[in-house]
Amino acid sequence: MSQPTQEEEILAQQALAEAAGAEAGSEATGGLSQGQIVRKRFFGHTGALIGLAVFAAIFLLAFTSVGAFGIPGWWKYNHTDVSPLVNDGVPTSSLWPLAWGEHPFGQDRIGRDLFAMTMRGAQQSITVMVLIGAIAGAVGAIVGGLAGYFRGWVEAVLMRLTDVIIIIPVLLLAAVVGQIANRRDEGSWIASFASNNGVVILGVFLGFVLWVGLARLVRGEFLTLREREFVDAARISGASNARIIFKHILPNAVGVLIVNVTLTMSAAILLETALSYLGLGVKAPDTSLGLLVAQNQEAFATRPWLFWFPGLFIILICLSINFIGDGLRDAFDPRQKKFKAKSAVETSSHSSTTAPVADASKGS
């Protein structure tokens, strides 16, 4: 029943005017699906594109330089090689003249190459982040969505399950899982797998723990969205429950979902550090970004580069993920508009005078 506010009114008029202008250029507008439009909007978002580019660059650099999955990389050292100290371990790279040098990021006390270690760490951290994001996001969205949409006993069961997982401390669970995964003497496949891919186990495990917060948020969103009339409209159109959940409600809840997934992914790096310290996941001689920072924090006064480079990569990865998340959210939400008063330009036509421009296109 509510009347739109003046501001919304103006936004609508503005959009009409813009679209009318765009139409003049290309007369024939074919119908686009929601997916196509979201993609178009995402690739029109500068921040998201930069984020995506940075993330892709780090991803490529990390996985090609020191190699992964048994394929050797192009960098001459790997994270376990010990070589004689060059220049007392100080980074050999310089901006002017631009040079790479023997050990661009420097070496640690015993002569391991920090570039190789950082790249290996970035691999590990990215793996954990992506696994956690994907698993927690999917499980959280599905559990929260089902609970919020169906209510009744489905909700009761799923939400009590969520409550149970929430009250168990993550660290305690992690320690137990770590112990089970670490029984190498048994020689079972899981143990051998875990010894080589500790970080995958860690990512999967954290993913299956961290979905709970997300599920509650998504459920809340679903509870309000399911009462909206467009859900009834979809039902009358003959849409099945699955279609209503995934096509109609989920895109509307996607803002909450994406923001929280990206935040969870950023926090995952630190969580991974803590858990690696406890003995689950990444273990020396293998390394991760969080572990590198944690190990080298005492060297901050004497060998600061040991701290700076892994830290820089943590920041770059987290920022780019957050920018991508921002871009995704804006792409899904057609209402995003920002305004700065100082850079504003004067216009003389009233907000509603733009409407006839749009109306004029009716005739054509």
Added chain:
Amino acid sequence: MTDNASPEPEATRLETASDKTAPGSVVLEVRDLSVDFGVDKKWVPAAIGLNYEVRAGEVLAIVGESGSGKSASSMALLGLLPSNSRVRGSVKLSGKELLGEKSGNIREVRGKDVAVIFQEPMTALNPVYTVGAQIVETLRLHNSISPDEARQRAVRMLELVELPDPEKAFKSYPHQLSGGQRQRAMIAQSLSCDPKLLIADEPTTALDVTVQAEILDLMRNLRNKLDSAIVLITHDMGVVADLADRIAVMRKGVIVESGTAQQIFSNPQHEYTQALLAAVPHLGQGADSTDVDVTAALAAATHTELESVDHDELVRRERENQAALKAAAEEAAKPRGEPVLELVDVAIEYPKQGRVPAFRAVEGANLVIYPGQVVGLVGESGSGKTTIGRAAVGLLPVAAGSMRVVGQDISAAKRNGKQLHEVRRDIGMVFQDPSSSLNPRLPIGESIGEPMFLAGVAKGVNLQKRIETLLDQVELPRGYRNRYPHELSGGQKQRVGIARALSLQPKLMVADEPTSALDVSVQAKVLELFQNLQRELGFACLFVTHDLAVVDVLADRICVMQRGRIVEQGTREQILRNPQEPYTQRLLAAVPLPDPEKQRERRELRAQLMAAGIE
């Protein structure tokens, strides 16, 4: 208001407040007021160079469509605009400049000297405090008085706004009151500090017609009692007809015409004013028949005499009604074919949720709709009319009785079962709130195409063609199909809703208050479109609305609902010309007329109806 702290005699306080401006003096003076909103790095003007003044005891109505800047300019008086706005010009309240004031000073003015009545009382009142507590808060913020005294004054305010049980209302939470009572409480709160200026921003838009009439009565009484200056903001010319002294018509941020109410209504100069007046749906302007003189009909049905209308003339008007009624009865006897919707003794319940017991919203409803027929379902909110509409499309289960839709009995159908799925291919539904009924994340083309896609009627290029045809039918440009709902105006969104409902070429269309969220002028256009489409495509329609005037334009038959029961049904002519039930008569009398003269007649009649003990 420190000099008011000394307790004065209670009953007379309102009239004799010492700091009151002298009667007739200018309370509000607005000069060259301009409001801009910043959008996309541009300042877009919402109001341009407004000039007006309001005197004490006077009602100025600012009328215009949504987006005309009427609300924005009025909120600018109090500095209540969002941060991306800019206000220029001069606003003087009793000679004191308000614009450019520090926020602390303007806070003093708000509530004490200037009060606002908002559109939606449910959201304007804080749900976690009692109504009384909120009034006491306002009182004690601006006056140094004891809690007890504030309480007494609050109860007196509630009495003043004619709440039936002020003591009880004082202790009630907003959700425990009805919409009309809430708006009364809201008015009590805004009047509690005896403001010099009262801004009423669409005070009755969210209310039923009958409640609206009551609130307007109340405001009229209060104006006589209080001597405040009132600025009434509305889009409905019918509302201002007998309340406003002067009217300013706004369009695109500019006042295009202003004058006394008499001038505006009897001799509108600007074409926009004329269009606004023409857009108000009033009873008796049905499409293909002569006008219905409702005043006369009501007078006849209730055997009352009006002082303001000559007796002979009334008799003549009644006779005309009788003749038209006979003609309509003959037409109604024609054969019609298989009914599209048939309700026999239907009861509908909202199932119990947690501790809230099941609630029977509709009881013993009988209703038949034949192909090509438009049936209007009218009643106040809470009367169960929407419930019937939703049950007809299978969104609510039928608790008792039998409901046949397009030849199938769906009273026992399973929720989301196969049978409902099939039946829904022959039903379309238009929802009340166009912004809520379209998925905000779906381009409208997809929203329109979804029923066809899901029914497997069309796909790919074929589907796109069908969408284009539908957009043409509802007179929207084809290029709109990639727009999101928020990029369309309210009327355009409702056109999209209609296009979606039509997409499967339904035999039955259920329209649930499709125009109640729209401006009057937009409503007129949407109704016209709807009428044309109905004539062209020949679907049967259940048209749910609270506005008798709207249904009058469209419907062949009218059902009147009250408290979950259909109290009266018949052809449009029967209901409008010869209403039998007192409730129907009351509904009819409450519809405002865009004409101060006729409205006065109507009001007198309404007063007599009420006096005759009609509940």
